[in-house]
Amino acid sequence: MPGPAADTDFVAVDAMTMAYGSFVVQENVSFSIRRGSVFVVMGDSGSGKSTLLRHMIGLDRPAKGDVRYAGTPFWSSTEAEQRRLRRRFGVLFQGAGLLSSMTLAENISLPLVQHLRVPRGEAREVAVTKLELVGLGGFEDSYPSQVSGGMRNRAGLARALSLDPDILFLDEPSAGLDPLSARHLDDLILELRSSLGTTFLVVTHELPSIFAIADDAIFLDGERHRMVAHGPPREMAATTTDPKVKAFLERGQYP
Amino acid sequence: MNAAQASVHLDGDGTLVIRVSGDWALESPVPAPASTIQEVKRAPPTRLILQAADLGHWDSSLVSYLASIAEVARDEAVTVDTTGLPRGLQHLLALAAGPRRPLPPPPPHQPLPTRIGVAGIDFGEHAAGMLDFVGRASLAVKDVLLGRGHFERRDFGLLLEQSGGSALPLVAVINFLVGAVLAFLGAVQLQQFNATIYVANLVGVGTVRETGALMTGIVMAGRTGASFAAVLGTMTVNSEVDALETMNFPPMEFLVAPRILAMVLMMPLLVLYADLFGILGGYVVAVGLLDLTPSLYLTQTREAMTFSDVLVGLLKAPAFGAVVALAGTYFGMKTGRTASAVGVSTTRAVVSGILLVIVVDAILTVFFYAVKL
Numbered sequence: 109m110p111g112p113a114a115d116t117d118f119v120a121v122d123a124m125t126m127a128y129g130s131f132v133v134q135e136n137v138s139f140s141i142r143r144g145s146v147f148v149v150m151g152d153s154g155s156g157k158s159t160l161l162r163h164m165i166g167l168d169r170p171a172k173g174d175v176r177y178a179g180t181p182f183w184s185s186t187e188a189e190q191r192r193l194r195r196r197f198g199v200l201f202q203g204a205g206l207l208s209s210m211t212l213a214e215n216i217s218l219p220l221v222q223h224l225r226v227p228r229g230e231a232r233e234v235a236v237t238k239l240e241l242v243g244l245g246g247f248e249d250s251y252p253s254q255v256s257g258g259m260r261n262r263a264g265l266a267r268a269l270s271l272d273p274d275i276l277f278l279d280e281p282s283a284g285l286d287p288l289s290a291r292h293l294d295d296l297i298l299e300l301r302s303s304l305g306t307t308f309l310v311v312t313h314e315l316p317s318i319f320a321i322a323d324d325a326i327f328l329d330g331e332r333h334r335m336v337a338h339g340p341p342r343e344m345a346a347t348t349t350d351p352k353v354k355a356f357l358e359r360g361q362y363p
Numbered sequence: 364m365n366a367a368q369a370s371v372h373l374d375g376d377g378t379l380v381i382r383v384s385g386d387w388a389l390e391s392p393v394p395a396p397a398s399t400i401q402e403v404k405r406a407p408p409t410r411l412i413l414q415a416a417d418l419g420h421w422d423s424s425l426v427s428y429l430a431s432i433a434e435v436a437r438d439e440a441v442t443v444d445t446t447g448l449p450r451g452l453q454h455l456l457a458l459a460a461g462p463r464r465p466l467p468p469p470p471p472h473q474p475l476p477t478r479i480g481v482a483g484i485d486f487g488e489h490a491a492g493m494l495d496f497v498g499r500a501s502l503a504v505k506d507v508l509l510g511r512g513h514f515e516r517r518d519f520g521l522l523l524e525q526s527g528g529s530a531l532p533l534v535a536v537i538n539f540l541v542g543a544v545l546a547f548l549g550a551v552q553l554q555q556f557n558a559t560i561y562v563a564n565l566v567g568v569g570t571v572r573e574t575g576a577l578m579t580g581i582v583m584a585g586r587t588g589a590s591f592a593a594v595l596g597t598m599t600v601n602s603e604v605d606a607l608e609t610m611n612f613p614p615m616e617f618l619v620a621p622r623i624l625a626m627v628l629m630m631p632l633l634v635l636y637a638d639l640f641g642i643l644g645g646y647v648v649a650v651g652l653l654d655l656t657p658s659l660y661l662t663q664t665r666e667a668m669t670f671s672d673v674l675v676g677l678l679k680a681p682a683f684g685a686v687v688a689l690a691g692t693y694f695g696m697k698t699g700r701t702a703s704a705v706g707v708s709t710t711r712a713v714v715s716g717i718l719l720v721i722v723v724d725a726i727l728t729v730f731f732y733a734v735k736l
């Protein structure tokens with residue numbers, strides 16, 4: 109499905125309902141992400157942001173609905189097709205999910221060595237560059253347990269970047285970062301978007317960051333279990349009638 | 364310090380007044396709200412007035428006392444007046460009065476037959492889940508053996524070490540002692556017939572056919588099976604397994620298959636080593652306590668054992684290795700998302716590992732008897 113239509117619907121979540129057993133986390137969520145844009149998922153704690161991400165990247169099967177990548181539905185595809193789609197993802201988990209038995213550099217070079225058969229020495233070079241990109245130059249031989257939570261998060265981002273993915277899923281990338289590192293991260297996201305055309309789905313609570321990076325956004329409500337707002341954050345702030353969304357967004361814009 | 368006190372008193376017009384006084388501290392006895400809560404629930408007052416009089420020092424004990432009563436009153440649609448309290452206390456109560464999520468209903472009480480039925484169904488699901496796991500693990504092992512799976516060579520080296528080398532001292536000690544015990548047992552019985560030389564037969568055949576493999580299997584269930592479950596469980600808790608899955612490293616190939624392979628490869632070697640120490644244990648007892656010469660004992664041992672005796676032990680070994688590794692990896696991969704879940708998984712892995720080793724041993728013993736091996 110080439111052409112501009114495919115670009116606006118590069119990622120499309122269709123009427124997705126997510127549940128753990130009989131507990132429905134979010135019902136009937138639909139949105140689409142334009143190629144090369146930054147899409148932000150907001151919501152109160154426990155509203156199901158990480159859950160949405162897990163359903164999009166193929167870890168949990170939706171109770172209803174599906175997600176399409178450039179027109180290919182993920183959950184109704186064969187396993188081989190799903191692998192092919194996953195190959196284009198980069199994921200930063202909440203808490204990073206780095207392999208604790210490997211150094212930061214080994215974590216990042218693992219997919220390069222295993223999937224692309226890059227020689228180890230060369231893969232290490234790439235890993236060091238990616239670490240420098242996130243401000244962690246010199247930490248390549250540290251183990252995840254030897255660095256701080258914020259540093260683990262950035263190393264997780266470096267790993268997500270290792271295969272130059274088309275789509276990056278970031279779950280609270282700036283959790284545990286000081287304002288300067290958080291700012292650096294925002295700049296990095298915008299830079300990758302414009303230079304490599306990477307598409308982003310970012311879960312974040314950081315209002316300054318939301319207003320700085322988001323082209324489009326949704327707000328998930330954990331009490332009503334549905335999506336209550338959709339649109340670019342500034343527009344959302346100006347037009348929303350939902351008191352919760354309004355309160356959430358206004359906290360960052362002092363009059 | 365004055366004792367903390369709360370006087371509860373119902374006015375003629377249905378207003379409930381609670382007046383708190385004294386020093387309220389978490390570490391000293393304070394009034395309990397339970398009876399007042401009961402009262403409010405039973406006969407809701409028209410209004411609830413919270414007041415302080417002669418209130419000295421106060422801390423969270425007072426906040427929680429008042430908040431728990433105020434909350435019940437609000438549920439009964441009673442207006443709560445807090446203006447008679449210190450300002451700080453008023454603010455804290457206002458914050459505590461925010462909206463709260465209704466608690467999920469408690470699980471209904473089930474009569475014993477139902478609980479037995481549910482446990483039965485759970486067990487069935489466990490068994491089905493385990494069979495499914497065995498199937499997928501076998502496929503993954505096949506893929507890895509055919510060179511199609513993803514597989515870290517360096518990690519595999521560590522696993523071999525974990526499921527072999529580092530267990531050597533423990534395996535040696537345990538099998539030495541079991542060999543010695545066998546010799547004692549045999550000596551006492553055989554002395555009655557003046558046939559102590561047959562202690563060598565008992566120890567030799569008993570060790571290589573049975574105890575060498577069995578004891579090693581049990582040791583490995585407690586050692587390596589537990590460590591597999593703990594490592595995989597912790598990886599699940601830390602989202603490491605999820606991360607591998609999204610990076611197209613199927614956890615079955617990347618985590619489970621190498622562990623099974625390592626155990627299946629190392630167990631026969633460990634069992635051979637265990638056999639040696641078992642026989643050595645018997646030798647020390649026989650030569651030290653009975654009047655048997657070393658050369659006589661060794662000759663008798665060699666004549667007593669046949670090749671098929673040794674083979675039986677060596678055939679049991681990979682089977683024990685496989686079940687121990689399967690139990691460890693299965694419970695590791697099924698771990699919930701908390702630290703205590705890792706503990707639960709580890710315990711389960713050890714218990715089922717030992718159980719499976721003994722069950723498989725029984726089955727194989729009967730089988731080998733039937734095929735006259």
Ligand SMILES: Nc1ncnc2c1ncn2[C@@H]1O[C@H](COP(=O)(O)OP(=O)(O)OP(=O)(O)O)[C@@H](O)[C@H]1O
Pocket residue numbers: 128131133151152153154155156157158159160202
């Ligand atoms: N494995 C699970 N089993 C059952 N319920 C779960 C599971 N994982 C999450 N939940 C529930 O689903 C809801 C959404 O969880 P989720 O982790 O997606 O929230 P979130 O929006 O990412 O929150 P946060 O901002 O704190 O990360 C929560 O109520 C949580 O209790």
Ligand SMILES: [Mg+2]
Pocket residue numbers: 157158159202279
């Ligand atoms: Mg989350």
